[in-house]
Amino acid sequence: MAFIFTVTKCANEIEEFRYRFLDGEVVLYESIDTSFTYLDKETELFKVVNVPMQDTIEKFVQLATVTAENQKERFTRPVENDVYQFSALPWITFTHISHTDFGNREKAQPIFDWGKYQEREDKFMMPFAVQVHHAFVDGIHIGKLADKLQRYLDEV
Numbered sequence: 317m318a319f320i321f322t323v324t325k326c327a328n329e330i331e332e333f334r335y336r337f338l339d340g341e342v343v344l345y346e347s348i349d350t351s352f353t354y355l356d357k358e359t360e361l362f363k364v365v366n367v368p369m370q371d372t373i374e375k376f377v378q379l380a381t382v383t384a385e386n387q388k389e390r391f392t393r394p395v396e397n398d399v400y401q402f403s404a405l406p407w408i409t410f411t412h413i414s415h416t417d418f419g420n421r422e423k424a425q426p427i428f429d430w431g432k433y434q435e436r437e438d439k440f441m442m443p444f445a446v447q448v449h450h451a452f453v454d455g456i457h458i459g460k461l462a463d464k465l466q467r468y469l470d471e472v
Contacts, residue, residue, distance in 0.1 A: 317384075320402050321376040323428050324350055324369050326464040327400055333461070335452040336397045337422035345398050351425075352402035354384040363390045366399065401427045408432055413445040424449035 327333040327348065334345045349369050353362045365384045370376035395401060405413075413429050426448045433442035444465075446458050 317377040317380040318373055319430065320350055320352055320380065321370070321373045322468055323402070323461075323465060324348065324400055326461055326468060327426065327428075328369070329464060330457055330460055332453045332457040333400075333426055333448070336424045338397055340422075349396075349399050350380070350402060351395050351399040352380075352384075353404070354387075361390065363387060364392070364395070366392060366396070395425065397425065399425055401425050403427070403429050405429065405431045409434060410443045410445070413447075415447055424452060426453065 331344065334348055336343055336345060347369055349367065351364060351366045354365045355362055363384075365380070365387055367376070367380045367383050370379060408431050410431050415427055426446060429443075429445040429447075431443040433440050435441075444462075446461065448458070
């Protein structure tokens with residue numbers, strides 16, 4: 317949950333990550349919330365949990381944890397336009413990941429994935445993938461996100 321907060325905080329600071337299509341028009345959201353997958357360890361089934369962004373990591377982690385644990389439905393509503401989508405693969409490392417978008421040209425929510433972390437030469441390494449709509453986000457913006465994210469993580 318803390319990583320979801322951190323990525324959302326960093327992405328919200330970059331305007332290009334907050335653009336979306338809405339009814340054929342381009343809109344800029346002031347702030348973006350979260351939508352993430354959460355594994356029910358008993359059933360091994362995922363559910364999609366939607367949690368509004370909070371102003372502190374502690375508030376977000378608490379709200380996200382309670383929401384995820386108490387939510388019974390697998391999907392509570394369609395994924396809204398004003399979210400970042402998150403999915404974790406903590407069992408594997410990867411060098412590439414891709415999501416099917418079913419040809420929806422107006423689907424512009426960034427998708428963030430991360431995998432199993434490993435310790436190498438006294439550093440923790442974790443695969444992190446970003447899928448964006450190229451009409452709004454270019455490589456330079458992903459680079460800015462990576463820099464912000466690394467700086468934030470270095471401080472904690």
